[in-house]
Amino acid sequence: MSSGEIECSNTLEDALDQALPSQAFVYRPVRQRVYSLLLGDGRDGTSTCPTVKEWFVYSGNPLRHPDLVRPLQMNIPGGTPNLKLLWLNQEPGIQGRRLDALLGCFDLSSSREELQAVENPFKALCCLLIYLFVQVDTLCLEDLHAFIAQALCLQGKSTVQLADLQLDYIDPRAVQLGSLLVRGLTTLVLVNSACGFPWRMSDFMPWNVFDGKLFHQKYLQAEKGYTVEALVEQNRSRLTKFHTLKSVVCKACVKENRRIISRQLWRSHQPGRWGRQGSGSHRTSSGYSRAGQGQHWRDQGPGNRQYEPDHWRRHSSSSGWSN
Template sequence: MGIKGLQGFVQNSCLTVCSTVSLWTISKRHMSSYPGCIPTIVVDAMGCLRTWYTSDGWIHGGQWKEYLSSLQNFITAFKNAGIRLVFVFDGVIEEKKRAEWVKRRIQNSDEVSKIFSFIKSSRQQPGRNMFFIPSGIATFTRFALKTLGQEIICTQVEGDYEVAAYALKHNCLGLLGEDSDYLIFNTVPYFSVNKLRLDKLVTVMYSREAFCGELGLRLSDLPLLACLLGNDIVPENMMENFQRRCMASYHSHSNERNKRANVIRAVAAFISSIQLLPHALKEVEKMLPLGFDMTLLQKGIESYVLPQQSSPWIRSRPHPCDLLTIEFALDQHFKGENNMICNVLCLGESDCSNTLEDDSDPKIPGQALVFRTCRQHIYAILLGIGNGSPDMCPMVREWYVYPGNLLKKPDLVPVLPLSIPGGTPTARSLWFSEDPDIQRQRFYTCMACFHVEKWTEELRGLGSHLAATSCLLIYIAIQVDSLSLTDVEAFLAQVLCLPGKTATQLNALQLPYVDSRAVHLAFLFLRGLITLMGANSACGYPFKMMDLMPWNTFDGKLFHQKYLQCHGRRPVEEIFENNVSLIAQFLKLRIMITDACATQNRTLQPGLKSTSGPFPGPSTFQDLDKPQLKKAAVTGGESEKNSISRIAWKRLHSESKVYCSTFCQGFCT
């Protein structure tokens, strides 16, 4: 996560540290020096997400087909230069960095509130200065890169450490990211992703040696500098008095006008003045506040010392630990497929960052609460249910962002057994059973996590993208009382129309305005998709993971368009883009979802009106509940369904301005 102000200091005040380089040239030089060795760059994937997400649309829930195309372009540029990429993702939030994680989540919550205030006042997407990266992008990016044939590593420590360690161990060409911690690690060259010109494969390289020369330090002094400036382990506010004392004795000969830059130089000057003393660490301790916990400083320094390295600032080096060869409770396959599974099994913990949800809208609960019941079922599959005694019930520590949660401590969430015949199966039985009927049991258990197991056969008969969407819509409808029939119709229209859209077509969509409620629902659905991916992993993969990816199931702008059309009572021919077969599929799905909700005593009501729009908005399809139509859509053969579609279509073309509810009433009576 970095050291405050250090990256800017290097770029603005240490010009000799930064140099523009051609990765093409460096790659060719590397191949000449190491024949037969493929030049490799380790990519800090978490630090590159904002660079990769180039779509203009971000407020609606993510433009995922466009994003996939952006990743492909990125990979191709390096491949053409003969450079292999290895992508590293954070797999866990370490306990020593949890406080900083919480601080940033609280800050993000404030940013989200400002975004919704802007939407409500302007009915437009905020500018890039308020950009909030789409929810779940790290998870989806891992699978996107797998789809594109790339190697990924999902860490069990803070990602920047493993990036630096892997790059050093494998003699890589360099590492690519945007984190000032990479100025501190004694590893391979650090390339900036923010300064990267993909068309020319040119970027800025930061020289640690030149950085040390600028400040009069040794490479081994940089970890101490990072900690005394404040980082994710040693909070900056704990160092304020120390930094003031350094400033008081620092006589600057530079022309620095930036206060932070002067602090950095003053702290570096202090380290330089004591670095050769026999008991230099004691001199540091004298400058720190009385009672300061020196073990915290030691932990901070250790977090930058890579395997096989040492530091003059560490009193006793812990046992060597190659973090790339730690034994995990799960096979690497499962670890790579879903972080939540590994974290729950190995750490008893689960976390989730901010998403775009409107805290001022009490009618839609926080996504963390909406999907908690489902997560509890997943935990039961993974951890078992104990012996039935409340005292022995397994618990998971959840760090989830939701309205009113200040994240001062984790929520202790108990497992929740599934109410299905035979009880809750174990993950082991679902993963490794050779029962010929195991795939059906996996699907049934996965659906039971969302309380739709009674509809297993109907859902299995659908394509994966439709089954996933239907499952989530039923679950969300039960959990969120304000979800209307019109909302469901919009989600269905989106998922049915998506397969026929290219990234270019989706990019070209024009929306008249932005509806804040549609934004909220879009991100709620995305979080549901990630929860479904967790259930899918726990249950032994009844779905192919790639089938659940948003480029197959969800597009933000397309959903927003369908939401506005449905709430605005647009003609059905417009909503389904003159495609008769989509209408027939829609009827079947709509009936299944409303019936599934009815079995759980939930009647979906038509939407009252679009929250930001001018339309009165009763359901566009409110008259589709005719008994004759239900019978035809559910039990009728293909010829009967096609006949219905032809009648409907003929009616549409004869009265092009008539709403769907009108024409359905006409041909159903």
């Protein structure tokens, strides 16, 4: 960031799965708000709007040129605090301003109360899940169950138990979902650092909240229709926590007009939209336009494009990128 560049040259994504967006685009609005926090957005009239060069891998991008991304204006109660306040101020109450900035980067200020009530280390996980389920329309209730169940069951698993887990088969979508969440955890590290550490870094280290193989197991079980009791391995304490965390995520999503439904219900109402060749949609702040070309977000072509800050809006592959 000191040179105005940021890179992520690796990812685990299925180019044939049109229902899930690339992590490069899912978390771009968060990065844009971090750029605004660190570099300013040029709206005060005293400076030009900075541009950050992003070298992020996604299908169709050979990484010959960077994407030129501009900061996205933040919406934080009480206004955007400056870095001196976030990083150096030790006055009582400043930790609350730091948390406001962190949630502002994810555009989740309205979920502050719900997240504050969640115990560690699940607070950060819930923040990411709310963001992902608001951002990606094709995530369903079974996905949420798998994410929460694996996080709760992970607390009682030894390294040997995790290593000995056996999977019936490997599902590409589960691999990509796991990769998407882990990328979210690394994004959360960036945001937490930029905001002066309102949360403990240990709370979103992957070994505390996520294990890929365990998630894969819970994902396959949820797909087969396992009950919640079975997903949490008949543990009453986990079951209580499961319903608490699920309620936090679902209520926060409802505030953003996002209702999380079962995949079976989705299929009955959205024929042809689900699956490897579906036309999943997601929200973006990018101002890049391919209106009228009917191309999916995965087919945006190589880099060297400018991305302007803009309001949230939903896109689907049936309509292409549009203003």
